[in-house]
Amino acid sequence: xxxxxxxxxxxxxxxxxxxxxxxxxxxxxxxxxxxxxxxxxxxxxxxxxxxxxxxxxxxxxxxxxxxxxxxxxxxxxxxxxxxxxxxxxxxxxxxxxxxxxxxxxxxxxxxxxxxxxxxxxxxxxxxxxxxxxxxxxxxxxxxxxxxxxxxxxxxxxxxxxx
Numbered sequence: 001x002x003x004x005x006x007x008x009x010x011x012x013x014x015x016x017x018x019x020x021x022x023x024x025x026x027x028x029x030x031x032x033x034x035x036x037x038x039x040x041x042x043x044x045x046x047x048x049x050x051x052x053x054x055x056x057x058x059x060x061x062x063x064x065x066x067x068x069x070x071x072x073x074x075x076x077x078x079x080x081x082x083x084x085x086x087x088x089x090x091x092x093x094x095x096x097x098x099x100x101x102x103x104x105x106x107x108x109x110x111x112x113x114x115x116x117x118x119x120x121x122x123x124x125x126x127x128x129x130x131x132x133x134x135x136x137x138x139x140x141x142x143x144x145x146x147x148x149x150x151x152x153x154x155x156x157x158x159x160x161x162x
Contacts, residue, residue, distance in 0.1 A: 017135025
């Protein structure tokens, strides 16, 4: 159900490694509505891929353990916060007015709660696989900060406390 997923794993890892920000929306699906929710996601997938086949990668996954009820995660990767604002065209235009209204109705019937998390990669706290780090070596392998020695005071300069 993922959208605009590259055909090979190195391309997926390059998208992840080039990103700085990750947004994940957790859709808590009402009991008995999984099939309806999956159909809804597939409709959105078809619309997005039709209107923007080279658009950003969107990963869709479903939790299998550790959650109450069914939870689907929709994750997007961006190089900057501003990139989250550049989603175009809006879903209303992609689907068309009638399909968009059906999407909103289905969402209200199928989804109990949506939680959104915005995360930023911290390379100094990360240990990415080589394939991810290779996408942006300067970011993922920052050079350690070098402490500079204080400049020597010229001879004859007053000392503090004099």
